[in-house]
Amino acid sequence: MKFIDEYRNADDSKRIVDKIKNILRHNWYIMEICGGQTHTILKYRLEEILPEKITLLHGPGCPVCVTSVEFIDKAIQLSFHKDVILTSYGDMLRVPGTKYSLLYSKSIGANVKTIYSPIDALKLAKDYPDKKIIFFAIGFETTAPATASSIIQARKMGLKNFFVLCAHVLVPPAIEILLKSQLTKIDGIIAAGHVCTVMGFKEYIPIAKKYKVPIVVTGFEPNDLLLGIFMTVKQLEEGRYDVENQYKRAVREEGNMSAKKIMFDVFEVVDRKWRGIGFINNSGLKIKKEFEDMDAEKVFSLNTQIDEIDTECIAGLILQGIKKPVDCLNFARKCTPENPLGAPMVSSEGSCNAYYKFGSVKINN
Amino acid sequence: MNEQININSCPVPQTEYDRILMAHGGGGKFSKNLLEQYIYPLFDNEILSQKHDSAIFEISNTKFAFTTDSFVVNPIYFPGGDIGKLAVYGTVNDLSVAGAKPVFISLSFIIEEGFPIEDFKKILLSIKQATEIADVKIITGDTKVVEKGSCDKIFINTTGIGIIENQIEINPSKCKAGDKIILSGSIGEHGISILVSRNNFELETNIESDTAPLNSLVEKIINVSKNIHMMRDPTRGGLSSCLNEIAQSAKVGMLIYEDKIRIREDVKSICELLGLDPLYVANEGKLVVIVDSKDADLVLNTMRQHPLGKDSQIIGELIEDQFNLVYMKTIIGTTRIVDMISGEQLPRIC
Numbered sequence: 001m002k003f004i005d006e007y008r009n010a011d012d013s014k015r016i017v018d019k020i021k022n023i024l025r026h027n028w029y030i031m032e033i034c035g036g037q038t039h040t041i042l043k044y045r046l047e048e049i050l051p052e053k054i055t056l057l058h059g060p061g062c063p064v065c066v067t068s069v070e071f072i073d074k075a076i077q078l079s080f081h082k083d084v085i086l087t088s089y090g091d092m093l094r095v096p097g098t099k100y101s102l103l104y105s106k107s108i109g110a111n112v113k114t115i116y117s118p119i120d121a122l123k124l125a126k127d128y129p130d131k132k133i134i135f136f137a138i139g140f141e142t143t144a145p146a147t148a149s150s151i152i153q154a155r156k157m158g159l160k161n162f163f164v165l166c167a168h169v170l171v172p173p174a175i176e177i178l179l180k181s182q183l184t185k186i187d188g189i190i191a192a193g194h195v196c197t198v199m200g201f202k203e204y205i206p207i208a209k210k211y212k213v214p215i216v217v218t219g220f221e222p223n224d225l226l227l228g229i230f231m232t233v234k235q236l237e238e239g240r241y242d243v244e245n246q247y248k249r250a251v252r253e254e255g256n257m258s259a260k261k262i263m264f265d266v267f268e269v270v271d272r273k274w275r276g277i278g279f280i281n282n283s284g285l286k287i288k289k290e291f292e293d294m295d296a297e298k299v300f301s302l303n304t305q306i307d308e309i310d311t312e313c314i315a316g317l318i319l320q321g322i323k324k325p326v327d328c329l330n331f332a333r334k335c336t337p338e339n340p341l342g343a344p345m346v347s348s349e350g351s352c353n354a355y356y357k358f359g360s361v362k363i364n365n
Numbered sequence: 366m367n368e369q370i371n372i373n374s375c376p377v378p379q380t381e382y383d384r385i386l387m388a389h390g391g392g393g394k395f396s397k398n399l400l401e402q403y404i405y406p407l408f409d410n411e412i413l414s415q416k417h418d419s420a421i422f423e424i425s426n427t428k429f430a431f432t433t434d435s436f437v438v439n440p441i442y443f444p445g446g447d448i449g450k451l452a453v454y455g456t457v458n459d460l461s462v463a464g465a466k467p468v469f470i471s472l473s474f475i476i477e478e479g480f481p482i483e484d485f486k487k488i489l490l491s492i493k494q495a496t497e498i499a500d501v502k503i504i505t506g507d508t509k510v511v512e513k514g515s516c517d518k519i520f521i522n523t524t525g526i527g528i529i530e531n532q533i534e535i536n537p538s539k540c541k542a543g544d545k546i547i548l549s550g551s552i553g554e555h556g557i558s559i560l561v562s563r564n565n566f567e568l569e570t571n572i573e574s575d576t577a578p579l580n581s582l583v584e585k586i587i588n589v590s591k592n593i594h595m596m597r598d599p600t601r602g603g604l605s606s607c608l609n610e611i612a613q614s615a616k617v618g619m620l621i622y623e624d625k626i627r628i629r630e631d632v633k634s635i636c637e638l639l640g641l642d643p644l645y646v647a648n649e650g651k652l653v654v655i656v657d658s659k660d661a662d663l664v665l666n667t668m669r670q671h672p673l674g675k676d677s678q679i680i681g682e683l684i685e686d687q688f689n690l691v692y693m694k695t696i697i698g699t700t701r702i703v704d705m706i707s708g709e710q711l712p713r714i715c
Contacts, residue, residue: 008696008697009696009697010696010697010698013697013698014698042701043695043701044695044699045699045700046699049697049698049699103387104386107384107385107386107387108384116639222697336707337394337707338394338395338398338707356704357704358702358704
């Protein structure tokens with residue numbers, strides 16, 4: 001497959017790893033932000049071929065894992081409203097709120113549907129005019145333009161039964177929180193290629209300078225990751241902290257201007273609570289006033305009094321790269337994909353799920 | 366802004382499910398738990414505990430294989446097949462991988478009120494054609510009609526009986542380290558064709574389901590080798606669940622090679638696009654054979670001479686491993702675990 005197979009070539013992997021070994025002098029901690037990249041790292045067991053001096057930290061880039069419990073509980077409440085069909089992406093349906101998940105609410109009578117894109121939700125709204133279709137919109141800058149586009153499309157189509165529960169979040173403010181934290185040890189950052197495809201990478205330049213941390217925009221294939229790690233190590237060994245682009249085949253510095261425009265036509269930036277991390281200033285997207293007739297939070301009555309329950313899950317530490325899944329005493333013992341204690345074990349982009357699925361050791365109870 | 370680290374951040378979800386979820390029918394760990402927690406302990410006997418796709422037993426010195434399966438696929442017509450064909454071939458294949466020659470099948474319908482007679486006739490004709498191709502006879506059946514909304518269009522159950530004519534014993538206990546794993550062709554076509562034909566997204570593809578009867582392919586290889594230790598057709602849960610089931614029942618490990626597993630380019634592209642792993646996508650006409658290494662080339666060449674096995678490959682071997690896991694040598698040379706599917710990767714597909 002063009003643009004994929006050539007980045008999964010074993011000879012190239014070996015050449016890149018040799019290049020890393022040749023320049024590596026010190027121990028470095030490098031964080032990949034995106035859950036998709038964590039998945040590739042574990043799926044191809046990149047740590048098996050990387051030198052021990054490089055420690056990879058897995059960041060908060062799983063859109064499902066960072067969606068707050070409050071939002072999931074709101075979605076569950078909405079799914080039981082009369083004539084509502086609640087739609088969202090598959091993994092989101094599996095993650096528990098305070099009590100249970102959307103999939104479980106489906107099994108006890110709520111009308112919940114898995115969709116692959118907000119366009120599917122629009123189609124449902126058109127096909128079932130007597131139902132209220134709510135799209136539970138989650139994810140980073142990667143999925144936000146599609147949600148924005150569906151809202152504009154619904155307005156153009158004159159649909160009165162299409163609504164969005166908007167839980168979108170933004171990546172750069174979360175990176176800053178991690179870099180400020182005394183508990184996180186990050187020398188360099190692998191930035192998520194898909195997010196930068198939309199947003200470009202200009203906003204990373206002041207972050208790299210302020211925190212003296214090199215940032216390399218990187219793709220998702222194994223050799224993309226190895227190259228991104230090489231470029232980060234090279235900067236670190238040379239004492240530089242620039243923003244560089246490994247993923248040139250998809251990412252331009254200014255990003256995708258039309259996607260950005262549509263996003264900010266529909267959404268405005270607000271403070272947002274992240275699961276496991278807490279409130280982060282200016283890290284969320286909210287539907288603007290002129291589209292609030294489609295904002296599910298405005299249109300439907302919701303009880304928002306939700307108390308988070310303390311459990312043994314250390315998802316917060318894992319999402320921030322402070323602990324690895326295997327550092328958790330419950331990992332693969334009390335916490336498995338069939339019986340998850342937290343979102344990172346449920347979601348296919350979650351670190352714990354990737355460690356469990358592709359890990360080299362299974363621990364029996 | 367929160368500078369403080371929130372350690373206890375996730376609520377405990379349901380640990381025990383008091384209801385059946387879609388995942389319980391997905392062919393992975395949830396399905397396995399349902400069987401092992403509720404069904405096997407209650408009905409325990411020496412034939413059920415074989416845990417084969419077919420039950421094997423002997424009456425008056427004749428060895429029989431007996432199996433049953435229900436088909437609830439949505440949509441009922443898809444590129445390369447339909448629910449009728451699937452219902453015949455699914456049961457034929459469950460008998461075939463037990464080393465049996467399929468002979469008789471039963472045919473039961475549960476039909477939703479309002480289902481068009483024209484569609485019913487079309488499905489019956491498809492079933493007739495499939496029984497002729499697979500050389501089996503329908504000898505009994507049943508028809509029930511339920512109120513609109515009580516089932517999704519039409520459900521079909523088929524039960525099959527086959528005869529094991531030769532001395533071959535297909536049994537996980539015969540598997541041992543060193544045996545080779547042969548896969549009869551490319552994977553993922555059935556699951557992806559169903560997904561695309563559900564029309565959830567606008568994709569134009571030529572991917573057809575691989576729905577096919579495996580009995581003639583199985584007959585050919587049984588005739589050339591007495592050293593076939595295990596066979597399976599990787600349906601729900603895909604190749605990964607099939608290999609994990611064999612590894613666990615045979616109490617061995619497996620090492621497979623990513624570059625030996627054939628996946629069509631278009632199947633691969635759609636999987637990439639949707640974030641699916643083809644190893645977990647269902648097949649309906651593929652065969653996995655575990656064979657003694659001394660007969661591996663002979664069986665491979667025999668399979669390649671059959672139209673359904675022309676793309677056969679040795680994809681790996683059995684190894685000693687106390688955890689009975691399936692390991693994969695990736696295309697970049699590292700080794701990872703291939704786990705059984707947990708929950709559902711795709712909505713209901715077979």
